[in-house]
Amino acid sequence: MSIVTVDVALGTRGYPIRIGAGLLADASAWRTAIRGRHVLVVTNEVVAPLYLERVQSGLQGFTHAALVLPDGEAHKTLASSANVFDALAALGATRDATILALGGGVIGDLAGFAAACWMRGIDFVQMPTTLLAMVDSSVGGKTGVNLPAGKNLVGAFHQPRAVVADTDTLATLPDREYRAGLAEVVKYGAIGDSDFFAWLEANADALNARDGAALVEAIAVSCRHKAGVVARDEHEHGERALLNFGHTFAHAYETETGYGTLLHGEAVAIGMVLAAQLSADLGRAPRVDAERLATLLAGLGLPVAPPRCDPDRLIAHMRLDKKNLGGRLRLILWRGIGRAEIVADVDEAAIHAVLTAAH
Numbered sequence: 001m002s003i004v005t006v007d008v009a010l011g012t013r014g015y016p017i018r019i020g021a022g023l024l025a026d027a028s029a030w031r032t033a034i035r036g037r038h039v040l041v042v043t044n045e046v047v048a049p050l051y052l053e054r055v056q057s058g059l060q061g062f063t064h065a066a067l068v069l070p071d072g073e074a075h076k077t078l079a080s081s082a083n084v085f086d087a088l089a090a091l092g093a094t095r096d097a098t099i100l101a102l103g104g105g106v107i108g109d110l111a112g113f114a115a116a117c118w119m120r121g122i123d124f125v126q127m128p129t130t131l132l133a134m135v136d137s138s139v140g141g142k143t144g145v146n147l148p149a150g151k152n153l154v155g156a157f158h159q160p161r162a163v164v165a166d167t168d169t170l171a172t173l174p175d176r177e178y179r180a181g182l183a184e185v186v187k188y189g190a191i192g193d194s195d196f197f198a199w200l201e202a203n204a205d206a207l208n209a210r211d212g213a214a215l216v217e218a219i220a221v222s223c224r225h226k227a228g229v230v231a232r233d234e235h236e237h238g239e240r241a242l243l244n245f246g247h248t249f250a251h252a253y254e255t256e257t258g259y260g261t262l263l264h265g266e267a268v269a270i271g272m273v274l275a276a277q278l279s280a281d282l283g284r285a286p287r288v289d290a291e292r293l294a295t296l297l298a299g300l301g302l303p304v305a306p307p308r309c310d311p312d313r314l315i316a317h318m319r320l321d322k323k324n325l326g327g328r329l330r331l332i333l334w335r336g337i338g339r340a341e342i343v344a345d346v347d348e349a350a351i352h353a354v355l356t357a358a359h
């Protein structure tokens with residue numbers, strides 16, 4: 001099966017995203033991204049038994065070690081980054097060391113953050129093993145950790161030297177995690193690519209079956225979109241915000257139901273459907289497009305109706321969203337499939353009506 005490369009065009013900080021089957025075991029695909037002698041693989045207790053050996057077998061000639069962290073979002077913390085710093089120190093890592101982040105978005109965000117901090121910034125390579133990490137978190141350079149006060153409150157923009165997405169790793173991903181990643185794939189079609197959206201509709205069965213060729217195509221198109229947005233708006237001053245389509249609703253439901261009840265991708269699926277319905281209610285988009293979006297997401301095994309929650313409490317959470325300006329609700333809505341837009345000062349009564357009708 002073919003390997004696809006997508007380039008992130010950021011000048012001297014640009015990098016390739018390689019996508020295909022068998023990439024982890026084929027060290028020629030990623031060893032060239034390592035510039036110095038020291039390599040630390042950061043991974044977790046779920047991923048290590050599955051894939052660490054494949055990576056380590058490609059590290060002959062380097063001074064290398066592996067740090068295996070406990071699994072889960074609860075460990076995306078400053079304490080875990082301190083563990084990474086200690087492991088780098090024990091390795092004798094110098095300014096030209098490289099971190100390999102082998103895992104999902106939790107490992108990628110944490111290891112990338114540690115790489116941004118160690119000696120004020122060293123190289124790192126993203127080796128995403130979840131679909132969400134392949135199409136979203138490993139591309140674009142956002143790194144960070146959580147505090148008890150909130151998610152991702154401490155972080156840095158730090159671009160990787162390369163992204164290596166081995167689609168073979170998706171075979172072991174739990175079903176819900178896989179489908180949560182598909183929600184982010186659908187998002188790229190929904191916000192900016194109606195042809196890709198139609199392709200997803202036509203290939204839903206192949207994606208449900210985790211067909212290798214369909215996966216490479218879906219990941220490559222998604223990464224091309226993310227790479228394009230990141231190249232044009234690296235630090236989220238404008239267009240990059242469109243990637244948050246559905247996310248304001250999603251965060252409100254995640255907060256209200258307690259983190260962990262809904263996977264993020266599941267909440268995003270619900271959030272996108274609500275954003276599309278709100279756009280239709282406001283007369284900005286065809287209702288039939290909202291229905292197509294819900295049908296595609298449901299066909300990919302994602303939830304499209306929210307859990308029962310108090311609309312006023314949800315709106316209170318939405319008011320705290322980072323995208324708001326001057327106390328007014330600012331949302332990513334759309335004109336229809338493939339055409340997302342930022343809308344300032346959205347009418348709260350209309351939001352209330354959508355939230356009330358949703359369940």
Ligand code: NAD
Pocket residue numbers: 044046047050071072073076103104105106107109129130131132133136137138139140141142143152169170171172173174177
């Ligand atoms: P995750 O990293 O927690 O992975 C999900 C689960 O799958 C974990 O239990 C993990 O151990 C397991 N797993 C990983 N790969 C596996 C494999 N191949 N086989 C079997 N099990 C596997 O979750 P995620 O959804 O990948 O990432 C979520 C994180 O990403 C959040 O912390 C979120 O804040 C972050 N994120 C960051 C960005 C960004 O731009 N930096 C964007 C979106 C999300």
